[in-house]
Amino acid sequence: MNVDPTEKNPTMIRTALIELYETELDLEPTDLALIDIAAPMLARAAQLDAVVKREGQMIPGGNRAGMFVLHPGIAQAQTNRASAASYLAKIRGEGEGAKRGHNARDAIAARWGNRV
Numbered sequence: 001m002n003v004d005p006t007e008k009n010p011t012m013i014r015t016a017l018i019e020l021y022e023t024e025l026d027l028e029p030t031d032l033a034l035i036d037i038a039a040p041m042l043a044r045a046a047q048l049d050a051v052v053k054r055e056g057q058m059i060p061g062g063n064r065a066g067m068f069v070l071h072p073g074i075a076q077a078q079t080n081r082a083s084a085a086s087y088l089a090k091i092r093g094e095g096e097g098a099k100r101g102h103n104a105r106d107a108i109a110a111r112w113g114n115r116v
Contacts, residue, residue: 013043021093037084041083
């Protein structure tokens with residue numbers, strides 16, 4: 001299962017993220033907590049995308065009549081995705097201390113080889 005960028009249900013996103021990460025790593029409770037923080041952020045970003053799609057990228061606003069501004073939902077969705085990515089980047093899998101980092105690097109190397 002892949003993580004659908006249009007999915008608005010945090011529970012479905014959480015399930016997809018766990019399934020995705022467990023193909024490479026054995027997740028610990030800390031890793032699951034990071035996913036629990038990131039999933040609602042990704043869901044909110046998808047919700048904001050839907051609002052922007054419905055209302056348009058440019059909306060009336062600003063300090064002059066008839067002036068259009070960029071929809072604030074665009075920036076907020078980008079911020080939510082960036083924040084979620086920073087949490088997901090901390091996922092390392094099982095092990096203690098330095099071994100945790102090696103697990104993550106080994107998983108990345110196994111998946112991507114020398115392309116990273």
